[in-house]
Amino acid sequence: MAKKNEQEEEQLWQTVPPVEFSVVIGNREQQQALEILARQAPGYSVAGGQIAHALSVRANHILMDFTQAFVAMRYQIDGNWEQLPNLPRDAGDAMLYSLKQVCGLNPADRRSAQQGKCATKVKKAKYFITVQSQGTANGERVLVRLEPEKTPFETLTDLGMRDRMKEQYKQALDSTGGMVLVSAPKGTGLTTSWQVTLEAADRLMRDFQSVEHDARREPETINVSSNYYGAADGPSAAELIRSMILKEPDVFVLPEIPDGDSLATILKQVTANDKHLITRTVAGDAVEAIVSLIAKYSNSAKEIASSVTAVLNQRLARRLCENCRQPFQPTPQLLQQLGIPQGRVAVLYQPFVPPPIEQQVDEKGNPAPITPCHVCGGRSYLGRVGIFELLQPGPKFRAALLKTRDVNKLRQVARAEGHRGLQSEAILTVARGITSLEELKRVFASK
Numbered sequence: 001m002a003k004k005n006e007q008e009e010e011q012l013w014q015t016v017p018p019v020e021f022s023v024v025i026g027n028r029e030q031q032q033a034l035e036i037l038a039r040q041a042p043g044y045s046v047a048g049g050q051i052a053h054a055l056s057v058r059a060n061h062i063l064m065d066f067t068q069a070f071v072a073m074r075y076q077i078d079g080n081w082e083q084l085p086n087l088p089r090d091a092g093d094a095m096l097y098s099l100k101q102v103c104g105l106n107p108a109d110r111r112s113a114q115q116g117k118c119a120t121k122v123k124k125a126k127y128f129i130t131v132q133s134q135g136t137a138n139g140e141r142v143l144v145r146l147e148p149e150k151t152p153f154e155t156l157t158d159l160g161m162r163d164r165m166k167e168q169y170k171q172a173l174d175s176t177g178g179m180v181l182v183s184a185p186k187g188t189g190l191t192t193s194w195q196v197t198l199e200a201a202d203r204l205m206r207d208f209q210s211v212e213h214d215a216r217r218e219p220e221t222i223n224v225s226s227n228y229y230g231a232a233d234g235p236s237a238a239e240l241i242r243s244m245i246l247k248e249p250d251v252f253v254l255p256e257i258p259d260g261d262s263l264a265t266i267l268k269q270v271t272a273n274d275k276h277l278i279t280r281t282v283a284g285d286a287v288e289a290i291v292s293l294i295a296k297y298s299n300s301a302k303e304i305a306s307s308v309t310a311v312l313n314q315r316l317a318r319r320l321c322e323n324c325r326q327p328f329q330p331t332p333q334l335l336q337q338l339g340i341p342q343g344r345v346a347v348l349y350q351p352f353v354p355p356p357i358e359q360q361v362d363e364k365g366n367p368a369p370i371t372p373c374h375v376c377g378g379r380s381y382l383g384r385v386g387i388f389e390l391l392q393p394g395p396k397f398r399a400a401l402l403k404t405r406d407v408n409k410l411r412q413v414a415r416a417e418g419h420r421g422l423q424s425e426a427i428l429t430v431a432r433g434i435t436s437l438e439e440l441k442r443v444f445a446s447k
């Protein structure tokens with residue numbers, strides 16, 4: 001019986017042409033030998049098909065839970081986990097054997113924690129595939145990460161920042177004698193915002209010098225020189241910064257603040273010598289970010305409050321598919337709830353949700369299933385958009401920063417000085433038809 005079903009139902013890995021794998025460990029000769037060996041295994045085309053399928057629907061993670069009867073499969077697409085049909089154990093085992101093989105792992109070992117890497121190409125785009133496996137009580141759990149070699153976001157506009165904010169942000173980045181703080185909650189693209197921030201800053205005419213811990217080196221950015229502290233035979237943070245100051249860089253780039261004294265030394269350069277500082281922190285919104293920085297480095301509170309020119313915060317939401325999003329006329333009550341002035345927005349958009357299958361019929365009442373949207377594959381969303389908050393402190397906010405750490409009070413002060421908070425920026429994204437209210441609820445609920 002089971003056999004018959006398998007034959008009837010085409011599995012996902014069979015629906016697309018499989019990718020080829022390249023081995024990345026060892027020398028060229030060893031790589032070629034392993035590639036030839038791997039191609040002979042029965043699971044090679046299963047693994048190639050599964051990875052090809054995942055990439056074709058833009059998944060960036062695959063989670064496989066091997067149990068006695070089957071393999072439970074999930075994809076993560078645009079930050080959202082999706083359940084797939086289970087894979088039969090025989091196909092799943094063969095696939096995993098090949099995946100482990102091309103990643104240089106021991107395919108026979110189903111218990112130990114293993115991690116390895118390989119690569120593949122789709123059209124001309126290269127992807128790295130990381131495979132992490134670990135035995136569980138019922139079988140084995142495997143997480144596959146798919147990462148494009150080139151990051152898909154390159155500019156603030158690509159990330160979804162609106163034009164007016166982009167101008168203001170660039171101005172803050174390109175001025176002198178101030179501090180720019182980049183923030184986001186944990187796991188919501190802080191690294192991306194950070195890289196795009198550095199890309200957006202004018203680095204042609206100014207000397208950018210970064211201060212990085214040797215064990216946590218950042219990806220390289222053109223025209224940002226890296227300096228490392230904390231290595232066994234290298235300088236301490238204080239020594240490094242002292243020697244950097246002698247070279248008079250224009251902009252200090254700190255992906256993390258080494259310690260309070262280092263920050264104080266650099267802030268002195270900012271306030272007294274018109275140098276610039278760009279740094280980052282994990283925080284739920286812009287006000288929280290600056291308050292937590294001041295709380296942590298209270299000795300430098302005055303300098304932080306006087307020099308901060310911009311605090312960026314960011315959330316990621318899924319973009320509505322432009323092909324199948326559904327316009328609707330918002331009621332006056334809804335507009336009021338959202339704080340959108342009457343007459344400003346004629347339509348909002350929501351995801352297309354097909355009616356229940358029994359209602360998908362033609363005029364005669366015969367079943368007529370709706371074909372899923374060919375652009376988004378029926379997911380209603382395609383890609384992600386950054387929702388940005390840009391806090392540019394005014395005089396009242398700076399003064400208040402030194403008097404209170406009550407974030408709600410400080411948010412009020414900021415609003416009174418014309419600041420638009422994260423929620424209201426998010427609603428602008430909905431008003432622009434980029435995402436839906438449903439999606440915002442999801443994003444802000446899972447803080």
Ligand SMILES: [Zn+2]
Pocket residue numbers: 321322323324325373374375376377378379380381
């Ligand atoms: Zn669509």
